[in-house]
Amino acid sequence: MSSHLRTTMEVCSSDGFNFNVTLREFGCEQCLLSRPDGSSSFIQGDTSVLAAMYGPAEVKVSKEIYDRATLEVVIQTKVGLPSVKERLQEQCVRETCEASLLSSLHPRSSLTLILQVLHNDGSLLSCFLNAACMAFMDAGLPMSCLFCGVTCAIARDGQVITDPTATQEKESRALLTFAIDSTEQKVMMSSTKGSFSVHELQECIAISQKASEKIFQFYRESVQRRYSKTL
Amino acid sequence: MxxxxxxxxxxxxxxxxxxxxxxxxxxxxxxxxxxxxxxxxxxxxxxxxxxxxxxxxxxxxxxxxxxxxxSQQRRYVPVKGESVIGIITTKSGDVFKVDVGGSEQASLSYLAFEGATKRNRPNVQVGDLVYAQFLIANKDMEPELVCIDSSGRANGLGVFGAGGLLFKVSLGLVRRLLAPQNEIVKDLEKLYPCELVVGMNGRLWARAATVQKTLIVANLLESSENMTAQQRRTLFKRVADGNL
Amino acid sequence: MRDTPLSNCERDFLLKAIEEKKRLDGRQTYDYRNIKITFGTDYGCCFVDLGKTRVMAQVSCELVTPKESRPNEGIMFFNLELSPMASPAFELGRSSELLVKLNRQLERCLRNSKCIDTESLCVVSGEKVWQIRVDVHMLNHDGNLMDATSIAAIAALSHFKRPDVGIQGDEVTVYSPEERDPIALSIYHMPICVSFSFFQQGTYLLVDPCEREERVMDGLLMIAMNKHREICSIQSSGGIMLLKEQVLRCSKIASVKVSEITDLITKALENDKKARKEGRKCGFAESMPQERITALKTYETSVEMTDLTKQASDIVESAHARAEIALSPVLPAPGMGQVGTGLQNAWGLEDEDDEDDDDDEDGDEPEVTIVAEKRGNKEKRERPVVIISDSEEEEVVILNPESS
Missing domain, CATH: 2.40.50.100 (RNA polymerase II/Efflux pump adaptor protein, barrel-sandwich hybrid domain)
Incomplete structure (x- = not known):
């Protein structure tokens, strides 16, 4: 594609907070693997994640739920075995997905979501959430709303950075990730690290809600592009 | 609204x-x-x-x-009344278990074939293909298939004969193939004489005179999933000219 | 999750087609599918597409103590994972026969063939050597995982650069990539695995079987060879009897294929090196095909931020206002249950209440008591948090919340 422009918008508020709210460039591809029922890859700057989903498929009797589908999330890192950190991220992603999927339409079946890290340059959890949502849409699972993930980092001087890179994350005082839904822009899941004030938390939530509009717009454009060919 | x-x-x-x-x-x-x-x-x-x-x-x-x-989807969810191609996986007692590509295996009673009685069992082995219709298919119960219609006649349903190739496509292509007067089937008819069975679970079975022709038909159908009408017509024409 | 079973019709058709020398996708008997090799952003990351089979390899290194039997040599560690993404039949954590076979073959192909100079990985003899770890992940299984794995592993090893090390006397300094340029591994030769599948008791053979062909095959012969026509490893599985001529014929085919694939890898490495030198971005993001309608990319975007601080401050203030309405919170200690809403004790114990109120701040009651707010007390005194607990500890200190 043509040159990548960098546009930043600095908004100075009366409190003296400086917002540097840009989102890195996005990229998304759907239906790239032939075996899974739904697959997608999501790219935020240099961070890229591959998501694949199988379902509704057969479930083991020990894991079946009588009135809902059983959702399993597996996160695979590039190097080494998965640790507690990956389990926590799996939990966050699973809770968000269960809130938005209409799993009561497929009782006693299993939905398996596998996320593979391709490159980690910051904002990994929000990239997982975005890739998961696109994989669900590709598989045609019934959902009550879409969701997206936004990461905010609070630097040591109080500046809020959205979609931080790995170096920005390391130098920040606090890191907050929110999952926002598409119908009412409410927070579905939050995962934070570090210390911050209540005011900063509310600001980050408000920033994430605004940023999520851009991400949902991107979802819409990519799905429109996919169905653009008249077959 | x-x-x-x-x-x-x-x-x-x-x-x-x-x-x-x-x-x-x-x-x-x-x-x-x-x-x-x-x-x-x-x-x-x-x-x-x-x-x-x-x-x-x-x-x-x-x-x-x-x-x-x-929507474009690959996974099938059983719906009552739809005809699908299933693969027999087990024979247990009076019931066959059939894999239809959904979340559960469907059951097919051996009495649900034309002319089958308790003494006269149908000749069905594990691994055979059947073209059957869903009698019961909802999210709360195990899906059930039958190979006869309500009057007791087969009406095109039943076990497949030998030969032919089974392949998988997306559900959207299957719906397009089943639409009346659709162009893909018309173009295919002009190419070779062939038998084609379309299962709503995304499985297609094709048989033509030779192995080569069957392979060509299968590959053409798999690739016409993402082609516009114009691209498809040029492809079919190229195949018709190339292979005599 | 179970994979779809293979029907008799497919099996018979495939075998009949192979007898007529026809393959499902129109290839010839000795043809490989399209191979595409791309590299990731950091050194040592490689993606290989063999037709629809997709595999990713990542190489990393760390300093460890060497094995006692070989104090001068570095260590190579291979980890192959059958991700559940690749096929519904693969389950996480289940060590299947296929996984063990692939792991063993990869180790034999790369470690036992001594394609990497392990002595150059030694930093301090007997104390510190580099351990090179190769992780291979299967992304999509459409047949012939072994070939794709070996190509990805050797390409990733050739692409990898380890950090530079400086030794001054007893001190060892590891320089970061910003301080000093990392060094590539010294690779003697590139062993590549070629798979041959046999059908009808060894009568027919196919190179690079796809997934359906793998299901109906009788046996598999894997030959690992490098472009100097040296065989690094041979493995035959499935119990088929092969004649001497067949094995020799396969090795001849393998040498042709290996030289083609090695050329492909070297070309891909050169392209990547050129791109990095020119400063262009490399990685999975760049290799995403733009022309497909299933892919979309946007630029960096800014987000409208007007009025946000005011909005945030309003939310915070309204949240604070609510906090004053809370009554004296009554909390059960963790591990303790309560039945009912548990409010006022209506057993007519008004006299006891007065006595208890004096020492309710740090009182220690063995029984469960619910302290009610002192009626008639017009002052707005601080509302303590009262914890109901049946713990037997002597000193119970109740921490009061900060008044907001």
């Missing part, structure tokens, strides 16, 4: 999009208000007074008031 649905026919919708019943028009004292009835097909759900989209795809309309979302 029907007007706002009508505006969106052919537009791409995402899960979470809502069509609300907005009373914007002033109530006229002379005209009587009509109750609108809208039939929601796959992809649309009713949520109180609103219609909510739950799958991503293109909104389609069939006269007079049927609306649905056309």
């Amino acid at each position: 029907e007007s706002c649905l009508k505006d969106q026919i052919g537009a791409v919708l995402l899960p979470g999009d809502v069509f609300t019943f907005i009373k914007t028009e002033t109530i006229s004292l002379t005209d009587t208000s009509k109750a609108e009835k809208i039939i929601c097909g796959p992809g649309l759900r009713r949520n109180g007074d609103d219609v909510v989209v739950c799958k991503s795809g293109v909104l389609r309309h069939k006269h007079p008031n049927l609306y649905w979302v056309d």
Whole structure:
């Protein structure tokens, strides 16, 4: 594609907070693997994640739920075995997905979501959430709303950075990730690290809600592009 | 509400999009208000007074008031009345277990074949293909297949004979193939004489005179999934000219 | 999750087609599918597409103590994972026969063939050596995982650069990539695995079987060879009897294929090196095909931020206002249950209440008591948090919340 422009918008508020709210460039591809029922890859700057989903498929009797589908999330890192950190991220992603999927339409079946890290340059959890949502849409699972993930980092001087890179994350005082839904822009899941004030938390939530509009717009454009060919 | 649905026919919708019943028009004292009835097909759900989209795809309309979302999907969910191609996996007692590609294996009783009695069992082995119809298919019960229709006749259902190739395509292509007077089947007819069975679970079975022709038919159908009509016609023409 | 079973019809058709020398996708008997090799952003990351089979390899290194039997040599560690993404039949954590076979073959192909100079990985003899770890993940299984794995592993090893090390006397300094340029591994030769599948008791053979062909095959012969026509490893599985001529014929075919694939890898490495030198961005993001309608990319975007601080401050203030309405919170200690809403004790114990109120701040009651607010007390005194607990500890200190 043509040159990548960098546009930043600095908004100075009366409190003296400086917002540097840009989102890195996005990229998304759907239906790239032939075996899974739904697959997608999501790219935020240099961070890229591959998501694949199988379902509704057969479930083991020990894991079946009588009135809902059983959702399993597996996160695979590039190097080494998965640790507690990956389990926590799996939990966050699973809770968000269960809130938005209409799993009561497929009782006693299993939905398996596998996320593979391709490159980690910051904002990994929000990239997982975005890739998961696109994989669900590709598989045609019934959902009550879409969701997206936004990461905010609070630097040591109080500046809020959205979609931080790995170096920005390391130098920040606090890191907050929110999952926002598409119908009412409410927070579905939050995962934070570090210390911050209540005011900063509310600001980050408000920033994430605004940023999520851009991400949902991107979802819409990519799905429109996919169905653009008249077959 | 029907007007706002009508505006969106052919537009791409995402899960979470809502069509609300907005009373914007002033109530006229002379005209009587009509109750609108809208039939929601796959992809649309009713949520109180609103219609909510739950799958991503293109909104389609069939006269007079049927609306649905056309989405590209690979996984099959059993629906009552649909005919599918299944693979027999086990024979246990009086019932065959059939894999249809859904979340559960369907059951097929051995009495559900034409002319089958307790003494005269059908000749079906594990690994055979059957073309059957769903008698029971809902989310709460185990799906059940039959190979006869309500009058007891086979009517095209039953076990497959030898030969032919089974391959898998997406559900959207299968729906396009089953549409009456569709172009893909017409183009295929002009190419070679061949037998084609279309299962709504995304499985197709094809048989032509030679192995080579069968392979060509299978590859053509698999690749016509993502081609426009023009590209498909050029491909079929190239094949017809190349292979005599 | 179970994979779809293979029907008799497919099996018979495939075998009949192979007898007529026809393959499902129109290839010839000795043809490989399209191979595409791309590299990731950091050194040592490689993606290989063999037709629809997709595999990713990542190489990393760390300093460890060497094995006692070989104090001068570095260590190579291989980890192959059958991700559940690749096929519904693969389950996480289940060590299947296929996984063990692939792991063993990869180790034999790369470690036992001594394609990497392990002595150059030694930093301090007997104390510190580099351990090179190769992780291979299967992304999509459409047959012939072994070939794709070996190509990805050797390409990733050739692409990898380890950090530079400086030794001054007893001190060892590891320089970061910003301080000093990292060094590539010294690779003697590139062993590549070629798979041959046999059908009808060894009568027919196919190179690079796809997934359906793998299901109906009788046996598999894997030959690992490098472009100097040296065989690094041979493995035959499935119990088929092969004649000497067949094995020799396969090795001849393998040498042709290996030289083609090695050329492909070297070309891909050169392209990547050129791109990095020119400063262009490399990685999975760049290799995403733009022309497909299933892919979309946007630029960096800014987000409208007007009025946000005011909005945030409003939310915070309204949240604070609510906090004053809370009554004296009554909390059960963790591990303790309560039945009912548990409010006022209506057993007519008004006299006891007065006595208890005096020492309710740090009182220690063995029984469960619910302290009610002192009636008639017009002052707005601080509302303590009262914890109901049946713990037997002597000193119970109740921490009061900060008044907001």
